[in-house]
Amino acid sequence: DGSGTESLDYEVVENYAYWEEQEQRGKLYIGYYVVVKWFFALLIGMGTGLAAVFINISVENFAGWKFALTFSIIQKSYVAGFIVYVLINLVLVWSSVYIVTHFAPAAAGSGIPEIKGYLNGVDIHGVLLFRTLIGKIFGSIGSVGGGLALGKEGPLVHTGACIASLLGQGGSTKYHLSSRWLQVFKSDRDRRDLVTCGCAAGVAAAFRAPVGGVLFALEEVTSWWRSQLMWRVFFTSAIVAVVVRTAMGWCKSGSCGHFGSGGFIIWDLSDGQEDYSFEELLPMAIIGVIGGLLGALFNQLTLYISYWRRNHLHKKGNRVKIIEACLVSLITSFISFGLPLLRKCSPCPESDPKSGIECPRPPGMYGNYVNFYCSKDKEYNDLATIFFNTQDDAIRNLFSANTIHEYSAQSLLTFLVMFYSLAVVTFGTAVPAGQFVPGIMIGSTYGRLVGMFVVNFYKKLHIEEGTYALLGAASFLGGSMRMTVSLCVIMVEITNNLKLLPLIMLVLLISKAVGDAFNEGLYEEQARLKGIPLLESRPKYQMRKMTAKEACGQRVVSLPRVVKVADVVSILRGNEHNGFPVIDHTRNGETLVIGLMLRSHLLVLLQSKVDFQHSPLPFDPRSGSRPTRHTPSEFIKPASSKGISIGDIHLSSDDLEMYIDLAPFLNPSPYIVPEDMSLTKVYNLFRQLGLRHLFVVPRPSRVLGLITRKDLLIED
Amino acid sequence: DGSGTESLDYEVVENYAYWEEQEQRGKLYIGYYVVVKWFFALLIGMGTGLAAVFINISVENFAGWKFALTFSIIQKSYVAGFIVYVLINLVLVWSSVYIVTHFAPAAAGSGIPEIKGYLNGVDIHGVLLFRTLIGKIFGSIGSVGGGLALGKEGPLVHTGACIASLLGQGGSTKYHLSSRWLQVFKSDRDRRDLVTCGCAAGVAAAFRAPVGGVLFALEEVTSWWRSQLMWRVFFTSAIVAVVVRTAMGWCKSGSCGHFGSGGFIIWDLSDGQEDYSFEELLPMAIIGVIGGLLGALFNQLTLYISYWRRNHLHKKGNRVKIIEACLVSLITSFISFGLPLLRKCSPCPESDPKSGIECPRPPGMYGNYVNFYCSKDKEYNDLATIFFNTQDDAIRNLFSANTIHEYSAQSLLTFLVMFYSLAVVTFGTAVPAGQFVPGIMIGSTYGRLVGMFVVNFYKKLHIEEGTYALLGAASFLGGSMRMTVSLCVIMVEITNNLKLLPLIMLVLLISKAVGDAFNEGLYEEQARLKGIPLLESRPKYQMRKMTAKEACGQRVVSLPRVVKVADVVSILRGNEHNGFPVIDHTRNGETLVIGLMLRSHLLVLLQSKVDFQHSPLPFDPRSGSRPTRHTPSEFIKPASSKGISIGDIHLSSDDLEMYIDLAPFLNPSPYIVPEDMSLTKVYNLFRQLGLRHLFVVPRPSRVLGLITRKDLLIED
Ligand SMILES: Nc1ncnc2c1ncn2[C@@H]1O[C@H](COP(=O)(O)OP(=O)(O)OP(=O)(O)O)[C@@H](O)[C@H]1O
Ligand SMILES: Nc1ncnc2c1ncn2[C@@H]1O[C@H](COP(=O)(O)OP(=O)(O)OP(=O)(O)O)[C@@H](O)[C@H]1O
Ligand SMILES: [Mg+2]
Ligand SMILES: [Mg+2]
CATH class of the missing domain: 1.10.3080.10 (Clc chloride channel)
Incomplete structure (x- = not known):
């Protein structure tokens, strides 16, 4: 059945709220964090x-x-x-x-x-x-x-x-x-x-x-x-x-009764x-x-x-x-x-004084040789x-x-x-x-x-x-x-x-x-x-012959960068998906995938309404710094609870006509795999990193750089 | 120093030799393989x-x-x-x-x-x-x-x-x-x-x-x-x-002398x-x-x-x-x-017969209380x-x-x-x-x-x-x-x-x-x-603020799909890199990354020479099935050995004028990351999957599909 189950998000959503929090934290915070972990x-x-x-x-x-x-x-x-x-x-x-x-x-x-x-x-x-x-x-x-x-x-x-x-x-x-x-x-x-x-x-x-x-x-x-x-x-x-x-x-x-013997x-x-x-x-x-x-x-x-x-x-x-x-x-x-x-x-065996075992067991004691209904x-x-x-x-x-x-x-x-x-x-x-x-x-x-x-x-x-x-x-x-x-x-x-x-x-x-x-x-x-979809640590054998593209069948439901509130509501009502790619348009008319928006974050935005804007144009960072409107803790869902659902949110018709710029709230770089990667490799990526969403994208046209072990050996 | 170290390839190179071997293996092979593993x-x-x-x-x-x-x-x-x-x-x-x-x-x-x-x-x-x-x-x-x-x-x-x-x-x-x-x-x-x-x-x-x-x-x-x-x-x-x-x-x-007491x-x-x-x-x-x-x-x-x-x-x-x-x-x-x-x-303490310890230790025995230079x-x-x-x-x-x-x-x-x-x-x-x-x-x-x-x-x-x-x-x-x-x-x-x-x-x-x-x-x-570049399980703190693009500095050395032998030799001589992206051109003149070619595999190809061809055109699979010329075992390098190097390979000037089509030998889908992914995430990917090479590519323009947990729950 699995209706009561939902995946967890182990990925850090590096949105602006996250960055602002990171900014405020110094080196000291890491120490504090470690101490708290041990204290917990x-x-x-x-x-x-x-x-x-x-x-x-x-x-x-x-x-x-x-x-x-x-x-x-x-x-x-x-x-x-x-x-x-x-x-x-x-x-x-x-x-x-x-x-x-x-x-x-x-x-x-x-x-x-x-x-x-x-x-x-x-x-x-x-x-x-x-x-x-x-x-x-x-x-x-x-x-x-x-x-x-x-x-x-x-x-x-x-x-x-x-x-x-x-x-x-x-x-x-x-x-x-x-x-x-x-x-x-x-x-x-x-x-x-x-x-x-x-x-x-x-x-x-x-x-x-x-x-x-x-x-x-x-x-x-x-x-x-x-x-x-x-x-x-x-x-x-x-x-x-x-x-x-x-x-x-x-x-x-003896202060705990029968316990402790x-x-x-x-x-x-x-x-x-x-x-x-x-x-x-x-x-x-x-x-x-x-x-x-x-x-x-x-x-x-x-x-x-x-x-x-x-x-x-x-x-x-x-x-x-x-x-x-x-x-x-x-x-x-x-x-x-x-x-x-x-x-x-x-009949009781010959009792051996060395072993200390009595037969039958004396009343009120625990042990072997219980006398029960014996003549x-x-x-x-x-x-x-x-x-x-x-x-x-x-x-x-x-x-x-x-x-x-x-x-x-x-x-x-x-x-x-x-x-x-x-x-x-x-x-x-x-x-x-x-x-x-x-x-x-x-x-x-x-x-x-x-x-x-x-x-x-x-x-x-x-x-x-x-x-x-x-x-x-x-x-x-x-x-x-x-x-x-x-x-x-x-x-x-x-x-x-x-x-x-x-x-x-x-x-x-x-x-x-x-x-x-x-x-x-x-x-x-x-x-x-119980319908708990466990991912085993190893991919299935037949995954070798499948590609990433074959695994994901449906047409992708995605969002534009600046989206009308009414559209968000209808998309959230229209499906059960928990994550949506966000697509932006560059100046020369090409499309560009700018990130992943989680349903739960969208719902928080819809509920709080503070990010609604009248203009359908994206927010321009050069026009002055945006006030912090959300802390990362607002986006947290407590464990094992259903959280808010789209039915809980009530929006006026004015609200529905407004827009939201999703750019500050989305996860700017979800993991991606090329469409013809074998599903074994995709599985390993998904499973090892504990992902929830993975984008299947076309083969890249260029390689901007190569990362090897040497590049990751950064000294403190 | 680290001059004697080299990374291992944990990624399965899904090239044609791999696929051909996979084809020949039935379900039985898995059983055989498991048995051999346990036997080993x-x-x-x-x-x-x-x-x-x-x-x-x-x-x-x-x-x-x-x-x-x-x-x-x-x-x-x-x-x-x-x-x-x-x-x-x-x-x-x-x-x-x-x-x-x-x-x-x-x-x-x-x-x-x-x-x-x-x-x-x-x-x-x-x-x-x-x-x-x-x-x-x-x-x-x-x-x-x-x-x-x-x-x-x-x-x-x-x-x-x-x-x-x-x-x-x-x-x-x-x-x-x-x-x-x-x-x-x-x-x-x-x-x-x-x-x-x-x-x-x-x-x-x-x-x-x-x-x-x-x-x-x-x-x-x-x-x-x-x-x-x-x-x-x-x-x-x-x-x-x-x-x-x-x-x-x-x-x-007592059959082993002093051992076994x-x-x-x-x-x-x-x-x-x-x-x-x-x-x-x-x-x-x-x-x-x-x-x-x-x-x-x-x-x-x-x-x-x-x-x-x-x-x-x-x-x-x-x-x-x-x-x-x-x-x-x-x-x-x-x-x-x-x-x-x-x-x-x-002086020896009062000997306690219960403990069984003698003082001084009798000659020829092991134990406490050694008598050495005592009057x-x-x-x-x-x-x-x-x-x-x-x-x-x-x-x-x-x-x-x-x-x-x-x-x-x-x-x-x-x-x-x-x-x-x-x-x-x-x-x-x-x-x-x-x-x-x-x-x-x-x-x-x-x-x-x-x-x-x-x-x-x-x-x-x-x-x-x-x-x-x-x-x-x-x-x-x-x-x-x-x-x-x-x-x-x-x-x-x-x-x-x-x-x-x-x-x-x-x-x-x-x-x-x-x-x-x-x-x-x-x-x-x-x-x-000793210059062994260990990757810790956690990324360094300062990686949060770096992007993938920043980590890889150099201009990428890549190979075309069909490459002249002389070019291969000069590229391999000219640098120390162990992997090269292979770039192909589509009909409408756009470029397309088709995979990663390892230096060691290139060397094997150069040494065996059987794959050299005169024409600079890619091999066309429709023109008849290509004979298997390599088994995966030819590409294996034994552990801890230097393997072949470019200096060991001797090619005639005729050989140098020939071409190789790399498509059958390359790893068709190395893992990729978008250029502005934070280095923390890149590190996690690299480290968890035990990679050797990772391509940094431009942001994708489209999402072809999404992979979630459900898509990976394939029943046997
Ligand atoms: N935005 C989307 N557009 C198109 N298809 C999607 C989208 N999101 C998910 N899917 C597909 O819908 C199916 C179920 O998606 P869903 O988001 O419910 O994931 P799930 O595996 O149930 O995990 P979760 O616990 O996160 O819901 C999957 O096959 C997935 O590929
Ligand atoms: N094909 C390439 N083009 C451009 N730069 C590369 C290429 N391959 C590797 N590099 C860069 O060169 C540097 C060293 O590369 P190298 O291939 O020797 O990797 P390494 O970390 O030493 O691991 P290995 O043990 O595999 O050699 C790295 O900074 C890497 O980004
Ligand atoms: Mg679901
Ligand atoms: Mg090296």
Whole structure:
């Protein structure tokens, strides 16, 4: 569909307002600007870190309290416990879906495809607004706390991006939260860098993985990258790490309720498997293949379901969305409570005092060996250990070392099938939803399953099933999201085990290759479905044989230099184009392209009316200096908002008879390509420079000069 | 000077030979091409890994054998031991400098500035040749084994790049080591990607840090970067890690002599300091400031000395270079042997059986507490522990935990001053030399010094001096090389301590900021000195006010479509330009720019002579199809070689009277910019697309079409 999308202008419009602003700025301004950029990076880091801590505290407390309550009730009655459990989940999920549907529709889903689109040059209405930020934070508390099969990581990336974008435009004008002195970043180009920082901060906060965050922003979301940006992004991530670490240190004393029990490393595996042998590479490769297959299947299934949802279910309005989410919550609660009930308990293994793992888990604690619906005291329910638990704890249990034979193959398989289906169904409901944690859950389940076989098969080796669970998690994420370097680093950072790096790499290589054989990555598929026109970094193969002229079919709609207001209005009404070439006539009657006029700038001119003139003659600079009537900030459109449209502008019939001289307002030198340049080259130009409009012109008749490397080596 | 540099052509020249080749290739070819690319990445990884293992084995055995011999001799006579030590060092250094001066001059130095230049689009003669590869490998064995104050890491990056480049052009034609079926990558553009892989492989091999290698390649050396490339670079690094790990496993049994005793992690700090407190941030910040100051000073001093060397010393020929290196070797040997002699030994501390550290070190072992010129048995010489040791062991000793109070402040200070001076003097001698390890040595010395004060000052805290040494190392590298993310990750990977990440980040932020206040990074400074014209990613500020026309001053030298051979020769003789616009005349007498002809292609045409024609009329395609006379591979110039020059071409006077029709051979659509485009925009275009020539043309008179995002969204 793509109706809500619009391209961003990364090009600097070097019009007279820009030049006048440049004149006023000295060398000092650059220093100021750099300082502000770093200051904003600091603010983004702190903001995202605090948002993450807030979400974490809330989720862990809601979920912890929910499980504690349920466990205390089931001591007396399983039915009452079940009802309480279901109701708490339902209320949390309902609050989430209500916030999203009634207040911030753009907060649904993970938000990563949208941010990816933004950083590729496409703005989607509503994605970076203040209300979306609020909806995302509170919505994901509800949806994650409510026990749905989704995570809070994707939403945190979106949260970081929103914080960055709002800071970048100096607050939210709609809610009167803006401040003039914050409005330093006036172009889409500057904001792009901030949003990149925000993304990295989101991942850094979600996984407490600062390096992973930087790499995620680089590899997965940004389309343009510079060394300098990397350093600032890195700084932001470091700030996030410090904020989160400080908050966790403060929470350790118990002042944050259930939150703060774990360390900074989310799923510490540093005391896991020390070494691996050559024979283990085969089962690990198999994990990679499974990951690729299941990941690709996941992408395909979610694509079909999202497609169906969009075209049928969600057309029926918000009520249906709410009912749907509540239904999914009910099913999830039923399964996660009901299936463990059906499972027979196993006797506790001989307890090993060294490992410090107790069986069954004492009440009020988190960890392995959950006693749930067991007849005897020294028994545990392996299905409940992973199902009837917060996701973080379930993953910790799946990754855990020194717990060989904790799970039966049957339980793991049941969990795999059920959770996979739940994750597919939950994807696309109108709540904030990340796919990282569900992916890790799914992957670590089959990983551990493979690990169990390996333990049985290669008896002599010192093998930890938890290591295989980790590899499984990596393989599923690789097969579904097709991330590589960043995923690898995130996995290392969340488990604190550098030694497994080559193995994670191997598994990722395989799972990504297998997945790529079937379809595109999750985010690309979803972006396509949402009508976000992403430009890949490489031109398509068939572009080689096309020329620039062939790509642009229509007759060009252009404007003369001095144009009648009525004509402008009719042109703007008559088409949807966002940019118009401006053509002037020289003295000897020849035409000359003098620049590009953006629709949004034309609308600003029409609205302000101060530039209207009675004469159809161009303004002559020799007749005295023109007063500055516009500052560049007037031409700025806030991110993700529709801006003014031609329908909003009301002009009297006198106005319509006036003229505007466009020369001072246009972009005097848009990039140009000769008509028979191959589309590959055109694509490279367009994509690398992040353009919005490109003029196709006739072959030149003369070359006035050649520019080579030497000409661009200007010393300060 | 820059006389030996030449720009690379990253643009695809879409001439008729290109089109004919494209015609012959089906969809299958793309698959083949991708497979070959990955296969080459594999080969690069294996090659670089093996080269690194070879260098490591040789260096460790030479150095190990040297120290073992010296230690056994000094049991009887210190004078004899000293003489043997000095001689061994001298012979090793002499062999290194001899190889470099007589066989591979381009192998001197670290090679990173040159590779950085190559990946920025400047080819330097000799840098990527087979002889340079050989010179680099054997030279760095000599220089590092000979105990000079330099490392093998920079040379390994260069080695990786050479391997990649040689593979990319199918071997070395000069030494008849090439193979036709390997010649798949015919453009500079493809080779660029391979060289990026090679760089990453080099770092991955040097530090056994695969992620660090990828980031180093991205942040520090490449100028153009794509997501897809990242994945392949990552794969290469993973292969390196596997190769090195396998080799080390194989060496563990003792089959490689002195090599293989350490683990995969070079300086394992994972059992170091667990936590840090707020009060420690101040001394850490001080370390950052010291690092910035000393690093910037290092850059400045080495710049002056290199400048002086180039303009005075090294002009006098190879003999002077050899004498210089031998002198430096003598001084280094004197200092490293002599200074510990002057130092009084300290009594051994109470031995702690838990830490497993013995004092004094038993003979034949590596580690702390070296007994050197001590009168009593239970004594050690702290200066010898760091000075009279291989660099790897010295660093391990400086980083080591559980050895508080091992060093006296006086010894560390002496070492710092002496080693810093040695590193400055050694830099720029005609041997392969990396700056990483010396940087780590210097940094960890003052880091440990600060750590000692902290231990004395904050008595109650659990502080390890080794942690401060690590931070010092990071700060010095940050202050000198100005790397950020990659350095951080490399530090984490070589010490296996993720917990220190935020601290390393903090220290790096400070040291880089302090260093940037004084000068540019080491590699940039050196590149500038060597006349490598690097284009930074950002345009200079004053470019805003310049136009394209102003940047290119000279009158354009252009060619007509059908040109007389004699004219071509005189034009090529008359100037140094590498590209010429080709101008044609239309029927109605107007001129038309039809493309760009490269000097190198013209030379190929002149040499082969098959395209000479008698008539001055253009070839008419309707008169029958022209036979293919050239394949694109004929137009390829191997990397780092001078190629043919106009002086090599001999034409008879008959030949000179003939004509060539250039139309089939030219690049039909070079990028163009209008004359009054601001130089900032021109710079962005030139830099982002990696161009070599750009035409400045008059403003167009018409716009034939507009290209927007929508026009480029072509489905497969
Ligand atoms: N001034 C114009 N005259 C003629 N055709 C135009 C003009 N501007 C754009 N087009 C064509 O119209 C089509 C859509 O144009 P449009 O301006 O909506 O761009 P877009 O790709 O949707 O990007 P944006 O997000 O900027 O709207 C494209 O095929 C483009 O070539
Ligand atoms: N055909 C030409 N006609 C006129 N001036 C040219 C021409 N080609 C290059 N120049 C100018 O000559 C100067 C040096 O040109 P040259 O071709 O040597 O480029 P360079 O920057 O040294 O890069 P390269 O490595 O390709 O030689 C530049 O200022 C350039 O503008
Ligand atoms: Mg549009
Ligand atoms: Mg030149």
